[in-house]
Each structure stands twice: as C-alpha cells, then as structure tokens.
Amino acid sequence: MIELTIILVSAALLFGITLWKRKSPANLREIPALTRLHRTLGLSIEDGTRLHISLGTGSLLDARGGSALAGLAMLRHIAERTSVSDKPSVASAGDPTLGLLTQDTLQAGYQAAGVEELYVPTSGRVTGLSPFGYAAGAMNISQNENVSANIIIGHFGPEAALLTEASDRDNVTMIGASDELSGQSVLFASTQDSLIGEELFATGAYLGAGASHVASLTVQDILRWLVILALLGGAAVKLVGMI
Amino acid sequence: MRIFTAVVAIAAGILILGGYFFPAFEGMQALLLNWAVILAGAAALVGIFNLVSVHTDKIRRQEKGSVYSALLLISLVATFLFAMILRPNHATMKIVLSGIIIPVEASLMGLLTISLLYAAVRLLRRRADLTSIIFLVTAALLILGSATLPFGNMPVLGTFVGPWITQVLALGGARGILIGVALGTLTTGLRVLFGADRPYGGN
The missing domain is CATH 1.20.5 (Single alpha-helices involved in coiled-coils or other helix-helix interfaces)
Known part of the structure; x- marks a missing residue:
C-alpha cells in the first residue's frame, strides 16, 4: 500500500504543479551540460552540421525504460528544432522497441515543425542489439556523417567510453547522461560536461518541453526531501532505541 | 487517431500498473505484458529491416565507409540463411x-x-576542478588498495581505506544517485501515463 500511496501522491502533485507552472515562468538552476546542449543545438543549425542523439540500450519492457522515455522526450524537442536544418539530426537506439519509438518521435517533431515531407525514416536507427554492438554502430554514425555533436542520453554502461573516445578523436562535442552507475562514472571521466543522476530527467524542462517537465522536477524535489526526512527520522528513531 | 492511441496507451498503462496492487487486474496485466513481449519480438525484425535499409542506402550512395556496410549486410544475410537452414x-x-x-x-x-x-x-x-581531483585520487587509492603484491594486500590502503571507501562512501553516494534516478523514472512514467508525454503516435 505504501507504493500505491507514493504513486497517488506523486500523481496528484504532478497534476497540480503542472497546472500551476503553466501560469508561472520556470526558474531553473544552471546545469553546465544542459547550457552547452542549448548552445550546441543553435550552433548545429547555423553550421549546417548534424546532431547525433544516442538513446542507449534501455528496453521499454523493464525498469530501464524511464531513461529511454526521458531521452525520447528530449529527442522530440530536438527533432522539431533541427528538422529544417541542412543536415537533420540522426537518432540511434540499441533496442528494437526503442528504435520504433525513435522513428515515431522524430516524425512527430517534423510534423510539429510543419515539414513532415522532409522526414526520412532512416534518420532513426537501430544500430545493434547488444551494448557493444550498439556502441560500434553508433560510433560509425558519429565518424562518417558530418556530426558536430553527440548527445547520449539513456541507458549506457561502460560501452559509453567507446562513443566518447570516438567523439574525442573527431573533435565532436559530447554531452552524456546515463541511468547506470558505471555509465555515469565513465561519462564523468571522459566528457567535459556530464549529467549526474536525476539530471538526466531534467533535459526536457531545460529545453522548454512544457510545464509538465518543469512540474516533474518540482515533484522530484518534494519527494527527495520526503526521502531525506524519512532517512533522518529512521536514523533518529533507531538512535533512541525505538526500533 | 492521436486521441485513440493516447486513450489505448493510457488505459494499458493503468491496467498494468493496477495489476501490481489489485489482484483483479493481474490476469489483464499478464495478458498485456505477453502482447508487449510478442510485439517486442516483431519490433526486432523491424529493427533489422531498418539496419538493412540504412546500410543499403549507404552502399547505393557510395558513402564513406560503405565497404563496412557491404560487409555487414553480407554477414547478416549469410548468418540469417545458415540459421534458418541449420537452426x-x-x-x-x-x-x-x-x-x-x-x-x-x-x-x-x-x-x-x-x-x-x-x-x-x-x-x-x-576539467581541473575539485570533483575531478577527488575522482582521480579515489580511483588511484582503490587501484592501489586492490593491487596484488608479492607480500599480500597493501597495508592500510587494502585493508582499511579501500573497503571503507567502497562500503561506506561509494555505497552511500551510489544509493543517493539511484534514489534520484528512481524518482526521475517515477515522474517520467507518470507523465506518460497522463498523456503529457506521448512517445507514440506524435505529440
């Protein structure tokens, strides 16, 4: 019942705060990686270069689907902004269901920009079905398709190092986030700006994807404080010998 | 069509979520998850067709690295045929x-x-900042602490500092990050369940 209560409270908070955030402007702290992402988006359109968005190997049928869905929300926004560029963005996925949604999301971005006729189905790709196979295929895109920035957001393990190394070799900007601890440490060590932990889920809010994204950050903050209070309360109760 | 897909997706999401809390939904949850697994299998085939079309396109346009694309397609077709014939x-x-x-x-x-x-x-x-220095020093200490030396473990580093870092500091930090990721996953899932994010059939 505790789980159901958490879900219901979170849902109520998300709904209420979304309505409230529609009327008030978002006030977000600066995250260097996301500032860089904003700048990279603008530069790629001006330069006529391509962005490569890697969504990782997260399957939508298990717990790793959350990061994949966050990546798709970001992709939707990037696709809309870069659809009229000379070199439109390319997205890659390492899971077949995620690959299908990648194509659908890209198409939705083109539709929203009013240029659906420019959409090419091969701009959303499944490059491999195992983590290393996927990384090898994604490296190929970044090296051969006039890519100016690699944005990797999703479920990545240590294989992310292969992508960062390929980006480094070709002087391609790299922005990375993973929901996996090993992936996060690799990205921290090998990229200039990486997103740590729940920052992965903030990309939509920072790219202006809507009030619901900003509201979900506020809900996360509220829930985090509740977790902190619960941890401290539990420790205090244990200290006084009540449990 | 967009409204229809959203209604179907939200209803499926609520039924599957309900299956975790209410026994009445368990049968429906199992059925929907089985359908999802079958669809994921079909999606794998679509993914392979996508891979083939991307690389065929590369070969046709004689793009950079098209030799590798040809090699990939030959290997793919050969493996597929042999697997179909031999099992x-x-x-x-x-x-x-x-x-x-x-x-x-x-x-x-x-x-x-x-x-x-x-x-x-x-x-x-x-990135010359404090976190990078802490990261490198921690990594160096742990590598030294776990190094196999002729006389056994490195004193203090291998027996006290290393285990304390991994079992206390790193474990605490990892749990903190995982709690953050879990909260992010929860709100992302709720956004999809509300239909605020629709990664299916457009937005």
Whole structure:
C-alpha cells in the first residue's frame, strides 16, 4: 500500500504543479551540460552540421525504460528544432522497441515543425542489439556523417567510453547522461560536461518541453526531501532505541 | 487517431500498473505484458529491416565507409540463411557465436580499458576542478588498495581505506544517485501515463 500511496501522491502533485507552472515562468538552476546542449543545438543549425542523439540500450519492457522515455522526450524537442536544418539530426537506439519509438518521435517533431515531407525514416536507427554492438554502430554514425555533436542520453554502461573516445578523436562535442552507475562514472571521466543522476530527467524542462517537465522536477524535489526526512527520522528513531 | 492511441496507451498503462496492487487486474496485466513481449519480438525484425535499409542506402550512395556496410549486410544475410537452414542450436551456429561475436565483443571490452585509462589521464586537462581531483585520487587509492603484491594486500590502503571507501562512501553516494534516478523514472512514467508525454503516435 505504501507504493500505491507514493504513486497517488506523486500523481496528484504532478497534476497540480503542472497546472500551476503553466501560469508561472520556470526558474531553473544552471546545469553546465544542459547550457552547452542549448548552445550546441543553435550552433548545429547555423553550421549546417548534424546532431547525433544516442538513446542507449534501455528496453521499454523493464525498469530501464524511464531513461529511454526521458531521452525520447528530449529527442522530440530536438527533432522539431533541427528538422529544417541542412543536415537533420540522426537518432540511434540499441533496442528494437526503442528504435520504433525513435522513428515515431522524430516524425512527430517534423510534423510539429510543419515539414513532415522532409522526414526520412532512416534518420532513426537501430544500430545493434547488444551494448557493444550498439556502441560500434553508433560510433560509425558519429565518424562518417558530418556530426558536430553527440548527445547520449539513456541507458549506457561502460560501452559509453567507446562513443566518447570516438567523439574525442573527431573533435565532436559530447554531452552524456546515463541511468547506470558505471555509465555515469565513465561519462564523468571522459566528457567535459556530464549529467549526474536525476539530471538526466531534467533535459526536457531545460529545453522548454512544457510545464509538465518543469512540474516533474518540482515533484522530484518534494519527494527527495520526503526521502531525506524519512532517512533522518529512521536514523533518529533507531538512535533512541525505538526500533 | 492521436486521441485513440493516447486513450489505448493510457488505459494499458493503468491496467498494468493496477495489476501490481489489485489482484483483479493481474490476469489483464499478464495478458498485456505477453502482447508487449510478442510485439517486442516483431519490433526486432523491424529493427533489422531498418539496419538493412540504412546500410543499403549507404552502399547505393557510395558513402564513406560503405565497404563496412557491404560487409555487414553480407554477414547478416549469410548468418540469417545458415540459421534458418541449420537452426540456431546447430554446432556451426554456436561456432559463429562463440568464435566471432563473443571474441569481437571481448576485444571491444579490451579497447575500453585503454580508452578509460586515457580518459582518466586527460581528465584534469579537460576539467581541473575539485570533483575531478577527488575522482582521480579515489580511483588511484582503490587501484592501489586492490593491487596484488608479492607480500599480500597493501597495508592500510587494502585493508582499511579501500573497503571503507567502497562500503561506506561509494555505497552511500551510489544509493543517493539511484534514489534520484528512481524518482526521475517515477515522474517520467507518470507523465506518460497522463498523456503529457506521448512517445507514440506524435505529440
């Protein structure tokens, strides 16, 4: 019942705060990686270069689907902004269901920009079905398709190092986030700006994807404080010998 | 159509979520999850067709690296045909798996070691701040602490500092990050359930 209560409270908070955030402007702290992402988006359109968005190997049928869905929300926004560029963005996925949604999301971005006729189905790709196979295929895109920035957001393990190394070799900007601890440490060590932990889920809010994204950050903050209070309360109760 | 897909997706999401809390929904949850697994299998085939069309396009346009695309397509078709004729459990197919795919992935893992070492060496040049210094010092201490030496474990580092870092500091930090990721996953899932994010059928 505790789980159901958490879900219901979170849902109520998300709904209420979304309505409230529609009327008030978002006030977000600066995250260097996301500032860089904003700048990279603008530069790629001006330069006529391509962005490569890697969504990782997260399957939508298990717990790793959350990061994949966050990546798709970001992709939707990037696709809309870069659809009229000379070199439109390319997205890659390492899971077949995620690959299908990648194509659908890209198409939705083109539709929203009013240029659906420019959409090419091969701009959303499944490059491999195992983590290393996927990384090898994604490296190929970044090296051969006039890519100016690699944005990797999703479920990545240590294989992310292969992508960062390929980006480094070709002087391609790299922005990375993973929901996996090993992936996060690799990205921290090998990229200039990486997103740590729940920052992965903030990309939509920072790219202006809507009030619901900003509201979900506020809900996360509220829930985090509740977790902190619960941890401290539990420790205090244990200290006084009540449990 | 968009409204219809949203209604179907939200209803499916609520039924599957309900199955975890209410026994009445369990049968429906199992049925929907089975359908999802079957659809995921079909999606794998679509993914392979996508891979084929991307690389065929590359060869047709004679793009950079099209030789590798040709090699990939030949290997794909050959493996697919042999697997269809011999069946996936045949000894030859097992040799293809254990003699080609596993060694290639292992060699990529080997490359990874060098890449990570190189990244660690260049970390301070890329980002000279306190967190980078702490990261490198911690990594160095742990590597030294776990090094196999002729006289056994490194005193203090291997017996006290290393275990304390991994069991107390790193474990606490990892749990903090995982709680953050879990909260992010929860709100992202709720957004999809509300239909605020629709990664299916447009937005």
